Amino acid sequence: MARIVVVGAGVGGLATAARLAATGHQVTVLERAGTVGGKLGRYVRDTPAGAFHFDTGPSLLTLPDVFHDLFEATGAKLDEYLDLAPVDPIVRHVFPGGGPALDSCADPAEFAARIGAAFGDRAAADWQRLWRRAARVWQASHRDILRRPIDSPLDLAALAWRLGDLAAIGPGRTLRGLGRRHLSDPRLRMLLDRYATYTGADPRRAPAALVAVPYAELTFGGWYLRGGLGTLADALLTRCLDLGVVVRTDATVTRIDAAGGRVHGVRLRGVTAPIPADVVVANVDALTLYRDLLPSPRRLTGLTDRSLAGFVLLLGLTGDSGLAHHNVFFPGDYDAEFDAVFGHPGRGVRARPAADPTVFVTVADDPVVRPAGHEAWFVLVNAPRHGTATGAVDWRRPGLAEAYADRVLDVLAERGVDVRDRLVFREVRTPADLDDATGAPGGSIYGTAGGLLRPANRGPAHGLWLVGGSSHPGGGLPMVTLSAQIVADDIGPAW
Numbered sequence: 001m002a003r004i005v006v007v008g009a010g011v012g013g014l015a016t017a018a019r020l021a022a023t024g025h026q027v028t029v030l031e032r033a034g035t036v037g038g039k040l041g042r043y044v045r046d047t048p049a050g051a052f053h054f055d056t057g058p059s060l061l062t063l064p065d066v067f068h069d070l071f072e073a074t075g076a077k078l079d080e081y082l083d084l085a086p087v088d089p090i091v092r093h094v095f096p097g098g099g100p101a102l103d104s105c106a107d108p109a110e111f112a113a114r115i116g117a118a119f120g121d122r123a124a125a126d127w128q129r130l131w132r133r134a135a136r137v138w139q140a141s142h143r144d145i146l147r148r149p150i151d152s153p154l155d156l157a158a159l160a161w162r163l164g165d166l167a168a169i170g171p172g173r174t175l176r177g178l179g180r181r182h183l184s185d186p187r188l189r190m191l192l193d194r195y196a197t198y199t200g201a202d203p204r205r206a207p208a209a210l211v212a213v214p215y216a217e218l219t220f221g222g223w224y225l226r227g228g229l230g231t232l233a234d235a236l237l238t239r240c241l242d243l244g245v246v247v248r249t250d251a252t253v254t255r256i257d258a259a260g261g262r263v264h265g266v267r268l269r270g271v272t273a274p275i276p277a278d279v280v281v282a283n284v285d286a287l288t289l290y291r292d293l294l295p296s297p298r299r300l301t302g303l304t305d306r307s308l309a310g311f312v313l314l315l316g317l318t319g320d321s322g323l324a325h326h327n328v329f330f331p332g333d334y335d336a337e338f339d340a341v342f343g344h345p346g347r348g349v350r351a352r353p354a355a356d357p358t359v360f361v362t363v364a365d366d367p368v369v370r371p372a373g374h375e376a377w378f379v380l381v382n383a384p385r386h387g388t389a390t391g392a393v394d395w396r397r398p399g400l401a402e403a404y405a406d407r408v409l410d411v412l413a414e415r416g417v418d419v420r421d422r423l424v425f426r427e428v429r430t431p432a433d434l435d436d437a438t439g440a441p442g443g444s445i446y447g448t449a450g451g452l453l454r455p456a457n458r459g460p461a462h463g464l465w466l467v468g469g470s471s472h473p474g475g476g477l478p479m480v481t482l483s484a485q486i487v488a489d490d491i492g493p494a495w
């Protein structure tokens with residue numbers, strides 16, 4: 001039995017803690033915030049009409065088996081803790097120019113039929129061809145990448161002989177390139193491009209292998225947790241506590257002691273005595289770990305290509321808008337949005353909030369989250385990260401957040417959904433707010449942007465691991481939960 005400290009109570013940290021405690025380790029979780037869940041945040045607003053409950057982060061859960069596996073590995077059943085509900089359509093896509101919307105679903109034949117009905121037979125046939133390729137990429141990545149540690153380019157290279165399926169899509173090709181090659185309809189290209197943002201990347205730079213992301217979503221479905229996705233954080237906390245994990249909130253780790261190349265423990269802000277540990281699992285962003293928490297900061301170069309961030313509006317509305325659960329309103333010029341959000345630091349072109357962004361709106365049809373006769377909207381727009389660098393925006397500049405919130409509501413109105421006269425209240429969350437709340441540097445949602453090779457789970461000292469969205473295999477709830485599985489398996493019961 002080892003003494004294990006997990007730094008951070010995001011989904012990755014809690015899932016690792018529960019798995020390790022279930023194998024007999026003595027586990028302590030240290031979380032800087034006052035609550036657990038990290039980016040899986042929540043916000044409640046009381047009004048005279050009643051309370052509105054919002055998820056401030058994730059709104060779509062995919063790969064439910066990953067979560068069933070997690071609960072089972074800790075000796076429990078997910079259904080005893082969470083109320084999973086399928087979402088259909090998974091996403092309603094509304095394209096520029098006023099043509100038909102396209103509803104995605106978890107039945108590939110039905111989705112192809114919907115594409116055919118909306119955009120014609122050729123578009124449907126294109127999609128089905130792409131789909132066959134996507135299936136091979138998904139199988140290869142699921143088998144060889146998502147469930148095992150990948151520590152270096154050499155590990156990826158060693159897999160190359162098994163990754164014929166990945167090679168089949170063309171090494172070095174981007175997601176954009178894949179769409180150009182296979183999809184003749186510009187609307188389907190947009191739909192495919194958007195999946196790059198699930199890893200915080202620009203589709204013009206993201207690897208084509210990310211076609212596995214829509215494959216997983218549109219094969220295994222999109223899911224909601226009744227009561228809000230935040231109930232996952234409650235469930236993981238309960239599971240941890242039941243297994244004897246000690247969870248301390250308002251506990252900021254300022255340093256990981258790793259003299260002599262092995263971990264000895266951690267230091268807490270405001271506490272002189274170190275907390276001893278045989279193993280430390282860092283659920284903080286990899287950049288934070290390497291820059292701030294280790295005695296000799298290093299390996300920053302690969303960590304500075306940051307993912308995009310999000311600008312969030314939480315809206316309390318009267319009435320019923322008739323929207324689907326998840327809705328995407330695409331802009332006329334998708335590339336202009338990515339140009340704005342990432343800027344071109346190499347050419348000195350600053351990032352800026354996109355004037356005409358894609359707008360993602362979630363409206364859960366769940367009486368628990370809003371008063372009768374009202375709606376609780378979560379609105380998400382891709383945004384530059386917070387900071388003063390060329391590729392960032394100073395989101396604390398007076399007036400900027402409110403002005404951009406106005407702009408986003410105007411954009412929605414221009415796209416046919418005007419809610420400005422139905423507002424009970426609006427709450428704005430910028431990338432700077434996410435940085436404050438979760439310690440994600442600049443509010444980047446996914447750590448580094450995009451690539452297949454992310455910071456390794458094994459850290460630079462004996463007994464140190466990284467878990468969560470900024471490390472292997474990547475961001476998003478199922479990926480960080482797989483990250484926890486990789487780390488817990490790697491540590492093993494016998495440490």
Ligand SMILES: Cc1cc2nc3c(=O)[nH]c(=O)nc-3n(C[C@H](O)[C@H](O)[C@H](O)COP(=O)(O)OP(=O)(O)OC[C@H]3O[C@@H](n4cnc5c(N)ncnc54)[C@H](O)[C@@H]3O)c2cc1C
Nearest residue numbers: 008010012032038039057058059060253439468469476477
């Ligand atoms: C707006 C938004 C929308 C999203 N939408 C989706 C979606 O629809 N579907 C989906 O699957 N995913 C979505 N995601 C991504 C998903 O939320 C994340 O990938 C996931 O929650 C990250 O989990 P994590 O384990 O990496 O930890 P994090 O959530 O990053 O948590 C890390 C924890 O470490 C703590 N910490 C940091 N520094 C310290 C320190 N020094 N000491 C102690 N504790 C520390 C933080 O406070 C935090 O609680 C979204 C995220 C955001 C922000």
